[in-house]
Amino acid sequence: MELLLEAVERRRLTPLEAVELRRAVGHLRACLANAGVELRRLVDEAERVRDEHARQLLMVRQPGLEAACRICGAAAGAWCRPVHGGGVMPRTLHVARLVDARVLS
Numbered sequence: 642m643e644l645l646l647e648a649v650e651r652r653r654l655t656p657l658e659a660v661e662l663r664r665a666v667g668h669l670r671a672c673l674a675n676a677g678v679e680l681r682r683l684v685d686e687a688e689r690v691r692d693e694h695a696r697q698l699l700m701v702r703q704p705g706l707e708a709a710c711r712i713c714g715a716a717a718g719a720w721c722r723p724v725h726g727g728g729v730m731p732r733t734l735h736v737a738r739l740v741d742a743r744v745l746s
Contacts (some may be wrong), residue, residue, distance in 0.1 A: 705734040708742035 646662075648654060654662065696718060699706060712735040713722040720741055721731045721738065740744040 705739040705742040710738040
């Protein structure tokens with residue numbers, strides 16, 4: 642393709658060269674069109690893997706998160722919520738949740 646572009650700068654292309662250049666430009670256009678879709682797919686996959694890894698790390702650091710909390714209603718994987726009107730987030734998981742997750746006996 643570079644040779645054809647250089648030829649365009651120096652002289653008129655032959656009909657065969659013009660066809661070849663059009664084919665090369667069409668191929669380049671198709672590659673670039675698919676590149677955006679492929680890039681989006683790869684970014685989505687990387688974000689999914691990152692989120693899954695973060696969730697696994699959280700479960701290792703806080704094994705009680707594997708169970709839902711029957712005290713505050715927090716779902717599995719989510720941190721415990723305050724149960725009293727103060728709205729202060731608990732620093733640890735509720736004891737009942739740790740018992741349900743068999744972290745405590």
